[in-house]
Amino acid sequence: MCGTVPGALSAKQVEKVVRMKTKTRKTRIAALVATVAAAVGVTACGGGSGTGTEASAGGGSEVSLVAYSTPQAAIEEEIPAFNATSEGEGVTFKQSYGASGDQSRAIEAGLPADLAYLSLEPDVTRLVDAGMVAEDWNQDEYNGIVSSSVVAFMVRPGNPKGIETWDDLIQEGVEVITPNPVASGGARWNIMAAYGANSDVGADEEAGVEYLNSLFDNVSVQDTSARESLGTFTAGKGDVLIGYENEAIAAQDAGEELEYVVPDSTIKIENPAAVVNTGNAPDQAQAFLDFLHTDEGQEILQSKGYRPVDEKLVDEEKFPAPAEEFTIADLGGWSENGDKFFGEEGIVTGIEERLGVPTE
Numbered sequence: 263m264c265g266t267v268p269g270a271l272s273a274k275q276v277e278k279v280v281r282m283k284t285k286t287r288k289t290r291i292a293a294l295v296a297t298v299a300a301a302v303g304v305t306a307c308g309g310g311s312g313t314g315t316e317a318s319a320g321g322g323s324e325v326s327l328v329a330y331s332t333p334q335a336a337i338e339e340e341i342p343a344f345n346a347t348s349e350g351e352g353v354t355f356k357q358s359y360g361a362s363g364d365q366s367r368a369i370e371a372g373l374p375a376d377l378a379y380l381s382l383e384p385d386v387t388r389l390v391d392a393g394m395v396a397e398d399w400n401q402d403e404y405n406g407i408v409s410s411s412v413v414a415f416m417v418r419p420g421n422p423k424g425i426e427t428w429d430d431l432i433q434e435g436v437e438v439i440t441p442n443p444v445a446s447g448g449a450r451w452n453i454m455a456a457y458g459a460n461s462d463v464g465a466d467e468e469a470g471v472e473y474l475n476s477l478f479d480n481v482s483v484q485d486t487s488a489r490e491s492l493g494t495f496t497a498g499k500g501d502v503l504i505g506y507e508n509e510a511i512a513a514q515d516a517g518e519e520l521e522y523v524v525p526d527s528t529i530k531i532e533n534p535a536a537v538v539n540t541g542n543a544p545d546q547a548q549a550f551l552d553f554l555h556t557d558e559g560q561e562i563l564q565s566k567g568y569r570p571v572d573e574k575l576v577d578e579e580k581f582p583a584p585a586e587e588f589t590i591a592d593l594g595g596w597s598e599n600g601d602k603f604f605g606e607e608g609i610v611t612g613i614e615e616r617l618g619v620p621t622e
Contacts, residue, residue: 323543324354325550328369329379330362330447330533331489332509333409336566337379340550343558349549361487362447369394369538376541377551379408379533381447381488384596386534399536408554409508409568411531412584413455415523416495416503416510423501426523428459431502432476439483439500441491443604443614444621448488451531452504453603453610454590459527464593471609478613496520506531507581511567526585532571 329337337357344350358365358373362381369375370392378395380386386406389395400406417425423436431438441449456477461470485491488505495503496518503520510522535554537547553559560570569581590596603610614621 323352323546324356325376325543325546326356326358326374326541327377327379327547327550328358328365328373328375328538330365330381330385331359331487332381332448332506332512333379333533333563333566333568334359335512336409336563336568339562339566340554340559343562344550344553347553350546350553353543353546353550359489361441361445363445364486374541375538376543376547377535378538379535381533382450382596383532383534383590384600385447386536387596389536389538394538394540395536396539400534404555404571405532406534406536407532407571408535408551409533409563410571411506411508411533411567411569412524412587413452413504413528413531414507414510415525416492416505416513416520417523418501419519419521421521421523425502427525428456428473428527431456431504432473432480436480436502437482437500438477438480439485439491439495439503440481440505441488442484442486442619443610445486446488446491448491448506448509449484450604451506451529454593454599455529456504457603458529458588458593459525459586463588474610475613475616478617484619506567507569508567515567524582524584528584528587530587530589532590 327337334357341355345353356374358368358375360368362385365373366378366380366385366388369378369389378386378389383400383406386395386399390397390399415425415431417423424430425436430436440452443449443453453474457470457474458464460473461467464470483491483494483499485494488509491503491505492509492513494500496513507522507524510520513520514522535551537544537551541547554563555571557572557575560572560575564570564575564577564580570576590599593599602608605611611621
């Protein structure tokens with residue numbers, strides 16, 4: 263996997279890795295746009311993989327799907343299932359996967375897209391503000407959400423550090439991996455889960471901020487996406503990786519040697535998708551988005567570790583409800599917390615600056 267880091271790094275090596283993996287925002291976006299532009303005209307059969315690849319199922323309109331890093335395996339099964347329907351017959355796909363924030367900014371900067379499937383609502387809101395997504399994009403039965411998960415802890419086989427709770431992550435000698443929140447939507451979900459669980463769901467802000475400071479003192483590597491952080495962890499770095507439950511399940515299914523723990527108090531992750539109105543195939547993009555909400559589409563997502571947005575489809579044996587599951591709305595929503603935590607003067611921005619981690 264990309265973004266892997268060998269184990270047993272020195273303090274200087276760790277610092278170098280952190281700085282290497284948190285490139286400036288403009289550099290990341292320019293590289294992404296250039297990579298996809300270079301791939302135009304290349305066609306591959308099947309689901310495709312990686313940034314700028316295409317999935318072909320015959321002739322017809324092409325949908326440019328720009329997504330955050332983790333749902334690729336699910337999408338590669340969704341596409342042929344969609345192609346088997348009358349609405350999807352002959353539709354081809356060009357796919358791009360990367361850190362959610364970077365993907366959103368790349369679309370805004372001109373990356374061709376018909377459908378944006380991103381990690382969190384603010385990355386879609388950016389496109390609404392740019393006039394690229396309709397203002398009513400989330401006025402459907404599921405509020406624009408396609409998939410769901412919870413924040414979990416991925417640990418080594420046998421859980422040698424005995425990690426079960428948020429308090430365990432801030433103990434001396436526990437090395438934590440989580441992505442960088444400048445680029446990664448997954449990182450922001452992780453942070454809001456940590457904050458909510460340790461602030462009585464926002465009632466005690468001081469306690470929540472104190473916890474975040476302690477947590478980041480134990481974070482050794484911040485990759486640019488959740489997928490890269492998983493690669494770092496499976497390569498042997500760290501004692502615990504904070505991330506999506508579905509990423510843990512997918513890693514286990516792929517044969518990775520790890521276990522995961524869902525803490526008693528955690529946040530419900532809600533991943534949105536929206537049609538980009540500046541694209542070339544809005545009708546086909548909408549048809550694919552509609553398919554993702556069907557029982558078949560949701561069952562495919564569930565098979566890849568996501569929790570269906572349609573609660574009647576949830577396999578409760580596989581996905582037991584956490585003792586205390588809260589939502590971003592319970593914390594006041596992304597509109598209240600985005601700049602508060604991740605803006606130029608945000609809480610997490612200040613923590614990162616204290617640690618010497620790039621924040622642009």
